Amino acid sequence: MKKSVVSKEYQKLQKEIISLQEQWKTSLDPDRILPRIDKAAMESGVPVVAWTAIDFDIPLFLQWIEDIGKLLANYQPELEKTIETIKGLLDEETAKRWIDEAFAFNHIYFASFAEEQEIDGWIPQFIAETVLRPYLQLTAEKVQGEIQYAVHGAGCPVCGEPVRLAQLEDGGKKVLHCPRCLAHWHDKRITCSHCGNEDHETVHFLTIEGESAAQIQVCEECKGYTKIIDTRQYIVKPTPAMLDLNTIHLDFVAQENGYKSAGETKQTN
Ligand SMILES: [Zn+2]
Ligand SMILES: [Zn+2]
Numbered sequence: 494m495k496k497s498v499v500s501k502e503y504q505k506l507q508k509e510i511i512s513l514q515e516q517w518k519t520s521l522d523p524d525r526i527l528p529r530i531d532k533a534a535m536e537s538g539v540p541v542v543a544w545t546a547i548d549f550d551i552p553l554f555l556q557w558i559e560d561i562g563k564l565l566a567n568y569q570p571e572l573e574k575t576i577e578t579i580k581g582l583l584d585e586e587t588a589k590r591w592i593d594e595a596f597a598f599n600h601i602y603f604a605s606f607a608e609e610q611e612i613d614g615w616i617p618q619f620i621a622e623t624v625l626r627p628y629l630q631l632t633a634e635k636v637q638g639e640i641q642y643a644v645h646g647a648g649c650p651v652c653g654e655p656v657r658l659a660q661l662e663d664g665g666k667k668v669l670h671c672p673r674c675l676a677h678w679h680d681k682r683i684t685c686s687h688c689g690n691e692d693h694e695t696v697h698f699l700t701i702e703g704e705s706a707a708q709i710q711v712c713e714e715c716k717g718y719t720k721i722i723d724t725r726q727y728i729v730k731p732t733p734a735m736l737d738l739n740t741i742h743l744d745f746v747a748q749e750n751g752y753k754s755a756g757e758t759k760q761t762n
Contacts, residue, residue: 504738506568510623511734513564517557518627525550526628528636538647541640542596542674545632549592551585557624558583575612579620582610595621598653629674636676643669643678645689648755651676655755656686657744658737659710661723669719672737685710687717687755701746709743711752718752720744 525548528541535541562576583591594602595618603618633640633651643650649671659669659680667682680686685696695713698721706723720743724730731739744754 502568504741506564507738508735509564510561511732511738513557513560514623514626514630514734515732517560517624518630520553521627521631522550523631523635526631526635528632530636530639535650536644538644540647540649540653541636541651542629542632542653547628547632549589549628551588554588554592554624555580555583558620561620561623572613572616575616578610578612579617591617591621592625595625626673633671633674633676640676640678642680643686645685646687649674649676650678656717656719657754658733658740659686659719659721660733660736661721661725663725667721670733670736672733675733677733685712685715685717686719687712688715690714699746699750701743707740707743709747709752711747711750716752718747718754720747 526545527547528545530541531539531544534544558576558580562572562580566573566576590602600618603621604614606617607614629652636651640650643656647653648655649669652671652674654671654673656669656671658672659667662668665682667680667686668677669680669686670677681691683693683696684691690696690712692714697711697713699709699711699718701707701709706726708721708723710719710721711717720737720740722736722740724736730736747754
């Protein structure tokens with residue numbers, strides 16, 4: 494598997510989206526985000542965002558949709574019309590609904606929205622998710638000091654995104670990073686970060702030819718995988734969002750070998 498299988502265009506677009514999100518985040522008023530740390534909920538795997546009061550700035554939200562629309566139209570000019578349609582449909586009530594449904598990963602809502610409006614199926618959810626991220630990232634920034642570990646199987650402790658990326662830090666410690674909200678937390682090096690399996694016979698590594706700093710940890714119990722990147726030698730450390738994008742070829746390798754970024758939960762009864 495070569496890196497070139499991932500289209501350069503796709504990577505370029507994603508990079509531009511990440512930098513747009515970084516800019517957007519700086520215009521957010523931190524006081525509009527009020528996370529509440531509920532230890533008992535966190536211990537049972539409920540992500541922090543579920544307890545966070547976010548006062549969405551709807552005009553700003555609509556401005557961002559305009560920004561992302563322009564960016565997408567640079568890549569696919571025919572999308573311009575679709576974006577115009579979406580902008581026309583997004584009154585305050587619909588904008589709020591989009592935010593709620595993006596939070597809830599409600600694919601069905603967005604798919605049926607697209608179908609009703611006769612627009613490309615992927616666009617509404619893609620846009621909603623893109624503009625939601627700066628809010629998630631600011632939430633993560635606010636609570637990072639309280640986040641040490643995650644509940645195995647529950648995904649990111651802040652936003653619930655399935656685990657897929659870790660970095661090795663000082664002393665070879667494994668630190669999981671969420672490419673969606675940028676939260677980070679610790680886990681044992683040998684442990685499957687999806688199901689918590691520690692058996693060295695069933696947790697092992699796929700190594701990638703020519704890439705000494707990258708490994709894919711895989712687990713035969715839950716079939717989950719985690720990309721583990723040794724960034725200790727990096728002079729400039731990329732953000733987790735960029736690192737995730739730059740190592741997307743590893744996701745293909747893992748998935749081609751039958752592993753998933755969300756491990757299967759074992760039935761225990
Ligand atoms: Zn997250
Ligand atoms: Zn596992």
